[in-house]
Amino acid sequence: MSEVKYSKEHEWIKLDGDVATIGITKHATEMLGDIVFAELPEKGSNVEKDGTAGVVESTKAASDVYTPVSGEVVDTNQAIVDDPSKINQDPEDSAWFFKLKIKDPTEMDTLMNKDDYDKFAKETSA
């Protein structure tokens, strides 16, 4: 399994073969506050790199979720739709959002590693 990569829109992505698991980062959940609603892309749909692929809402506002790479949605995590507070509890593991069969593995090269993302998150929230 490859290392976890991160996007500037605060998504994480973990590649296993040609299937990527995607969610939002702990930093993103801290900025959003209590998440009370999640909407995921439809299974079987195709999403494009940097396009919207879901929505999360806190008590305060709605935010789009973007996909850091292109592909076909092969699975979604119904557990976070049923109980969105799971996203605050375990954002970078069990509260993943969707899985993609990726189209172009080179898209992964445009994303940040953990150190770069942590630095980016710190700078942008300051």
Next chain:
Amino acid sequence: METKKTSLYQLHQDCNAKFVEFAGYQMPIQYSEGIVEEHRFTRNHSGIFDVSHMGQLFIYGGEDLIKDLERIFPLDLKNLKLNHSKYSFLMDKDAGIHDDLIITKTNEGFLIILNAACKDNDLKILRELLKEKYKMVLDENRSLIAIQGPKSSEILNDVINGVKDLNFMSGNWFTFENQKVYITRSGYTGEDGFEISIANDFVDKLTRELINKGSKLIGLGARDTLRLEAGLCLYGHDLDKNKTPVEANLKWAISKERISKGDFIGSDIIIKQLNDGVSKIRVGIKPEGRIIAREKTKIFNQSDVHIGEITSGTFGPSVNGPVAMGYVENEFSKKNTKVFLEVRGKKHPASICSLPFYKKSYVKGVN
């Protein structure tokens, strides 16, 4: 213009508040535990809200003042008992709402609590209406805090003895550190609670004592979810100059005695609307499922005709689901009417429901 800070700013910082600018003030939107936990803590225990940005307008006067204020507010102020409070509105001649407010009869006149964003304009309007007849002070030297939730009476009474004997919507002067504090049993959460007007220099000490007794500071974020669950209006959203109290479904707050006389500002329109009905009216709206319909969401009927708009909508932590209110055409305002809410381009089913979403637990008569 530089944003103002309340006298509790340091305490908010000490409690790790996240700040937002609200009506020209730096106000805490939430603390470290977050809106949902703060909301629940208020419902189950006791929460303290810094509402010092709100206007505390003292108007001094006697019988003449009562007569003059009755021409402005649709209230039977003559028969209002000393230290009793009423919810009311400052209206224009078309009954459009400039502000909603709480007015209390004091031993020297009246105390009116005004919305932060409206207070300067309210004062201007009232000065024009009352000329120079009465001394009016929009008191910046006093802070205002609310303590709300089932444990609040016990906690506040431990610090300021006697407050537990106040009845709902009434107040009195009490003493804290040799300072006169005016406390009313009221609030904006649907819970039993109090609002405390106290000199700026003493509010920090009082608040820290209340925290030591087990209450917690709660931000504006939870204040909004609490009031919406309680079905209470937020000025600038659910109420504004293009809406009348009758349209806002607040006719309960208009004195029947005063309607029969009809001599207050906006009374012509109010009486006409009470007799003929209104074309749009404020209702509670419960979305099906978990979809959140926020302010400005369009409302459609079952024939896909646009019939209204959401004015407040969020997730209600105690209801554990989305809650909203808004205005719909009168014929679609009946409870259980099915409607559709357009969120992100899709129409989602919802139904008209009665307010509040969360049952109030006010203490009515302790005496």
